Amino acid sequence: xxDFEFERPRSIADAVKALKTxxxxxxxxxxxxxxxxxxxxxxxxxxxxxxAIEEMRGVRQDGSGIWxxxxxxxxxxxRETKDSxxxxxxLAARIGDPAVRARGTIGGSVANNDPSAxxxxxxxxxxxxxxxxxxxxxxxDFFEGMFMTALEEGEIVTAVKVEVPETAHYAKFIQPASRFxxxxxxxxxxxxxxxxxxTGASESGxxxxxxxxxxLSGDWSADAVDGxxxxxxxxxxxxxxxxxxxxxxxxxxxxxxxxxxx
Amino acid sequence: MNRIELKVxxxxxxxxVEGRTLLVDFLRQTLRLTGTHVGCDTSQCGACTxxxxxxxxxxxxxxxxxxDGAEVTTIEGMANAxxxxxxxQQAFQDFHGLQCGFCTPGMVMAATALxxxxxxxxxxxxxxxxxxxxxxxxxxxxxxxxxxxxxxQDVTPVAAE
Ligand code: FES
Ligand code: FES
Numbered sequence: 001x002x003d004f005e006f007e008r009p010r011s012i013a014d015a016v017k018a019l020k021t022x023x024x025x026x027x028x029x030x031x032x033x034x035x036x037x038x039x040x041x042x043x044x045x046x047x048x049x050x051x052a053i054e055e056m057r058g059v060r061q062d063g064s065g066i067w068x069x070x071x072x073x074x075x076x077x078x079r080e081t082k083d084s085x086x087x088x089x090x091l092a093a094r095i096g097d098p099a100v101r102a103r104g105t106i107g108g109s110v111a112n113n114d115p116s117a118x119x120x121x122x123x124x125x126x127x128x129x130x131x132x133x134x135x136x137x138x139x140x141d142f143f144e145g146m147f148m149t150a151l152e153e154g155e156i157v158t159a160v161k162v163e164v165p166e167t168a169h170y171a172k173f174i175q176p177a178s179r180f181x182x183x184x185x186x187x188x189x190x191x192x193x194x195x196x197x198x199t200g201a202s203e204s205g206x207x208x209x210x211x212x213x214x215x216l217s218g219d220w221s222a223d224a225v226d227g228x229x230x231x232x233x234x235x236x237x238x239x240x241x242x243x244x245x246x247x248x249x250x251x252x253x254x255x256x257x258x259x260x261x262x
Numbered sequence: 263m264n265r266i267e268l269k270v271x272x273x274x275x276x277x278x279v280e281g282r283t284l285l286v287d288f289l290r291q292t293l294r295l296t297g298t299h300v301g302c303d304t305s306q307c308g309a310c311t312x313x314x315x316x317x318x319x320x321x322x323x324x325x326x327x328x329x330d331g332a333e334v335t336t337i338e339g340m341a342n343a344x345x346x347x348x349x350x351q352q353a354f355q356d357f358h359g360l361q362c363g364f365c366t367p368g369m370v371m372a373a374t375a376l377x378x379x380x381x382x383x384x385x386x387x388x389x390x391x392x393x394x395x396x397x398x399x400x401x402x403x404x405x406x407x408x409x410x411x412x413x414x415q416d417v418t419p420v421a422a423e
C-alpha cells in the first residue's frame with residue numbers, strides 16, 4: 001500500500017469534516033478496502049476510519065423496524081437480530097468467514113455496493129432506508145449500479161433501517177472460494193406485498209425481480225415461481241464461475257428455494 | 263505517523279506507526295511476536311488470525327492504527343502460565359492437527375474463538391467456522407478432531423497411534 005494519512009474521529013460531525021479533504025476515503029472495517037488498497041486499485045491520500053464512532057454502532061428496535069448503525073459489524077448484526085429478524089441475521093452470519101464478520105460492517109457493504117455482496121439484497125428486499133450524515137435515502141434509490149450508489153462526495157452511511165417482514169429467507173448459492181454469492185436471492189413477504197432482491201447476478205448490481213414479486217404477491221408459494229421465465233441472461237455477469245444464462249437460471253432456482261424455506 | 267497504545271497478551275505496548283502499517287507487521291516486526299504468520303497477505307488464508315477485543319480477526323487486514331486502545335491476543339499469549347501448552351494447543355499435538363505448522367497459529371486462534379461462542383460445536387459447525395483458515399497439509403480431519411477433543415467431546419483416536 002502507498003502510505004496515507006490516517007484519522008479515527010469519534011463523532012459523525014468530525015468524520016464529515018475529515019472527509020472534506022480531497023482524495024479522502026471513508027473506512028468502515030476495511031475488509032474490501034484494504035485488499036483493494038494493497039493492489040493499488042485505490043490510492044487515497046487520507047483514510048478516515050468510522051470504527052470508533054459510538055453513535056454509529058449497535059442494533060435497536062425502531063418502531064416496527066430495526067435500526068442498525070453503519071459501523072456495526074456483521075458478527076454483531078448476526079447476533080443481535082437473531083430473534084427480531086432471523087433472515088437478516090442468517091444473511092449476516094454467512095458473509096465471508098468469522099474474521100471478516102468481526103471487522104466488516106453493514107455501512108461499508110452498502111456504500112461499496114459490490115454487485116455480489118449480500119447486504120444490498122437484504123436491505124433492498126427489506127424496504128431498507130439508508131441514513132446518511134445529511135439525509136435518508138430509500139434503498140430503491142440508493143443502489144444505482146455496480147459499485148455505484150446515490151452517495152455524494154464525502155457522504156457517510158451512518159445507519160441502515162429495515163422493516164421486518166412477516167417472513168423472509170436469504171437463499172445464497174455460494175461461490176466457495178470467495179464465499180461471496182454466485183447468485184443469491186432475498187425474499188421478504190409483507191402484509192401488502194412481496195419483495196424479491198437479487199445479488200451476484202446482474203451487471204448492474206442488486207436488483208428487484210419484479211415479475212417474481214407480482215407472482216408471489218398474488219400466490220405465495222414456491223410453485224408460483226415455476227410459471228415465470230428467468231430474467232434475461234444477457235444482462236447478467238459472465239465469468240469463469242458461470243455464464244450469464246446460468247446465473248439467470250440460478251435467480252429462478254434460488255427464488256424458489258427462498259420461498260420454500262420461508 | 264500515528265501513535266498507538268494497545269494491550270498485547272496482557273501487556274501494554276505502544277509505538278509510532280504509519281497509516282499503512284498492518285497490525286500483523288506491527289506484531290511481527292516491531293514487537294517481534296513472530297508466531298503470527300503471514301500466508302497470503304490478501305485475507306484468504308487465516309494464518310494471521312489473532313484476537314482483537316475478543317474477536318478473531320485477520321491481522322493482515324487490520325491497520326495497526328485501528329488497534330489503538332484494543333486488547334490483542336496472539337498465539338504467544340495462549341500457553342498456560344507455566345509455559346505448557348494449553349488445552350487447545352495440546353489437542354492439536356495429540357491429534358496430529360498439524361504437519362508443517364504454518365497454519366497452526368491461526369487455526370488455534372480461530373478454534374479458540376469458536377469455543378468461546380459455541381462450547382460444544384458439531385463437526386459441521388467446526389468445518390463451517392474454519393472456512394477462513396486454509397491448511398495445505400492436514401486435510402483438516404485431524405484439526406477438526408483436535409477441536410472436538412479440546413471441547414471435551416469424544417473423538418475416535420487417530421489412526422497413527
Ligand atoms: S496472511 Fe492474513 S489471511 Fe493470509
Ligand atoms: S499444517 Fe501445514 S498448512 Fe496446515
